[in-house]
Every structure is written in structure tokens, then in C-alpha cells.
Amino acid sequence: MWLVQSDAQMEVEQICISRKDYWFVTIVYLCGPFLGPGTCLPGLEHHRTKTGSSDCTVQEGQEALSGQLQVCTDWLRAYFREPQVAEKLPMPCFHHPVFQEESFTSRVLRVLQRDVRLGATVSYKRLAEMSGNINAVRAVGGAMRRNPVPLLIPCHRVIASNGQIGNYMGGQGNHLKQWLLAHEKANM
Secondary structure (H helix, E strand, O other): OEEEEOOOOOOEEEEEEEEEOOOEEEEEEEEOOOOOOOEEOOOOOOOOOOOOOOOOEEOOOOOOOOHHHHHHHHHHHHHHHOHHHHOOOOOOOEOOHHHHOOOHHHHHHHHHHHHOOOOOOEEHHHHHHHOOOOOOHHHHHHHHHOOOOOOOOOHHHEEOOOOOOOOHHHHOOHHHHHHHHHHHHHOO
């Protein structure tokens, strides 16, 4: 579940990112005042909402997207089509507790987003140093686990000091991490 703050209503909208074959991304709007409860974007007509209902109305086109949802949609579309374009696009405003507090985790995530560019990798140790605490390597790993927006804050670019990819998504997503890194390098 990703949280994006709507600039129009200043309400929190919940969206879910669904991946198919690692390149097709569908954004599903689950609740909030903008589209109404139980409304989905094209592609996931039977996605279950938090209430358990699988009924939803399909919205055709993108004219129904709020400003921040549109920013997020544009960024994700660019990332999977032309990653180098995505780096030049604005990022959506994140409304998630990890970004609202001043903590080492939020600092690590912001440094990662700001300083580790497309196609590059950084070790946990180097990211700890860049974030102001060279001894906080394990805390960097914890920050990666708590990353609420894994493509927008590119935790897939963080690797072990020996060059190994580590255990992305608890080891379940290592193939995805390899694909994301190869996708970025191929499109530089």
C-alpha cells in the first residue's frame, strides 16, 4: 500500500502498485474522496478494497486522477519506459509516517532518493556514511525494509559491500532487484 498526499483535497489517498512481468504497472485507487469508495482505475476491476468488497467502477482515461496521483502515474510510466526521463520528473509528495518524522530512517531514504542516481548502486555501509553515521550499517538495512515506496525510493540500488545484491524483499524479490538494476543500466 502506498500513501500519496493529494494536492487538491489535502486528503490522503491510498494506492496500490501491481506489477505484471516487471514492466507493466497499474495504479489502483482504493479509497478517498476523489474517486469515491470502491473505485478502480483501468486494469484491476476485481481488486478487493479494505472493506473486502470486490465491486468497483472502472474509470476510463486519466482525466480523473488528482494532481499527486497523476505525478505518481507519470513517474512510474516513465520509469518503466524510459528510466532516464523519470529522473527528471517531479516526485509525488509522500504522506507516510516515515517521511513525517525526523529519524535516521527518513534521512537514509531521502539521501538514497536524492544521491543514488539511475543505474548506480551503493553499499549499505556507504549509504550509512552518506546519511551521517558510518556505524549504522544495520540501521540502513532496517530503513530499506521500512521503505514504503520501493520504486520511488530506489532501495533496489543498495547492495552489500562485496557486490552481492543481498536479500531484496526478504530474498523473495532478488530476481526483481536484478531485473530493476539491469533495466536501469540498459536505459542509461
